Amino acid sequence: MTDSTLSASHAPQYAAPPDPRRWAALTVLCLAQFMLILDVTVVNVALPDIGADLHLSRSALTWVVTSYTLAFGGLMLLGGRLADALGARRTFLAGLVLFTGASLAAGLAGGAGTLLTARVAQGVGAALLSPAALSLVTSTFEGEERRRALGVWAGIGGGGAAVGVLLGGLLTSGPGWHWIFYVNVPVGGAVLAVLPSLVAARPPRPARLDLKGAVLVTGGTVALIKGVVAAGDQGWSSAQTLIPLALAAVLYAAFAVAERAAGAPLIDVRLLARRPVLAGAFLILVATALLISTFFLTSVHLQQDRGYSALRTGLAFLPVAVATGAGAHIAGRLLGTVGARQLAAAGMTVAALGLVPVAWTHLGTGVWSTVVPALSVATFGIGAVFVTAFTTGLAMVPAAESGLASGALNTFHEVGGSIGVAVVSTIAASGIQGGVPSAFAHAYAACAIAAGAAALVALVVVPPGKPRMAGGAHAH
Known part of the structure; x- marks a missing residue:
């Protein structure tokens, strides 16, 4: 599941000796980033237990997943600007304190309100921590060492997703679902204690903050997801659905206008108009939506309809994560x-074909003979699209703009997961609420259709040829 708006800091005018603590610092920074990525998937396996314990509705369960990724993605670009304005180390520590405290609150939650508030706070903390952490990585290393460090950083995303599903199963089946959040507390405390001695504080750089843009884009996405989730309960023609969707359209339009007029916009809309960036944003939005939504669907389906424990569910996801x-x-x-165009289309096609068998799933379908292999094929294709998307989006982007471009792509990465879960939760509403297995099949079918359509779109929007990287930004 990455993530920063920031690229390398300006190189000094003299050859300073490398800091002997730099690799220890990288380890600590990667550990913090690992927590953030893990929290995207660790909660999926625990959802049935959380819902039963706290008596959560289908819509509330959806928000347990989406509230974190929504706040994370919606505020990530603002977090990058704050790292510039306040200093990367200071912003990192502030985000870490907030994320760790919110994790404790989520574990102690006794109801939906407390849990969802804590998940939002976790997302805000992640939005501060992640871009500041990558800024610290790029300013700590130079030359070939920087490329090696960024390679390690880029590998954190897949590892966090894979470990998340297994850890979620282990903790939920063992001490209980509360511990999927408690586990962040000692890790966060250790990072907080160690990092100041490993990373020197650097003076902040003057930066203007686009608070209006952050509020508009995040509010628009909240309204969009609220409308989509409401459709599962009230129908697509109800006021509870149409009003939030209309509000989302208004807020997105206002965001586009505000960004064009802003002196230091969160996202330069002219950058998104460039074909490689637009293609990368489209691919990463669809790929993340497919990946996180299938994790969500399968976690609930296996435990609710197949009688799987959280641990067995986590183990079933391991081949899926490895395939990604x-x-x-x-x-x-x-x-x-x-070439990127062929790979993007092929990856989406493989994803669609892998989702076809689970679109016919029913209570007699074998989990290990059909569901797990089919999802592994699908996520193999999705994994290929991830790399293609980020490489395409950053191709031919000048180094001075690579941070903005990678930040935009990472925003689509997080928001895509929120939208995907909202959509499949609505389609599978009768299955999640009333135990109707065919509803899960319908949701998987919608994912297969979306992947097939994306394969066709990729043949049009992805530029031909082999992308050449002009910048050095990375993502999770």
């Missing part, structure tokens, strides 16, 4: 010879 990483690895090796 394998797809990304192979795509990275093929990009230079095959």
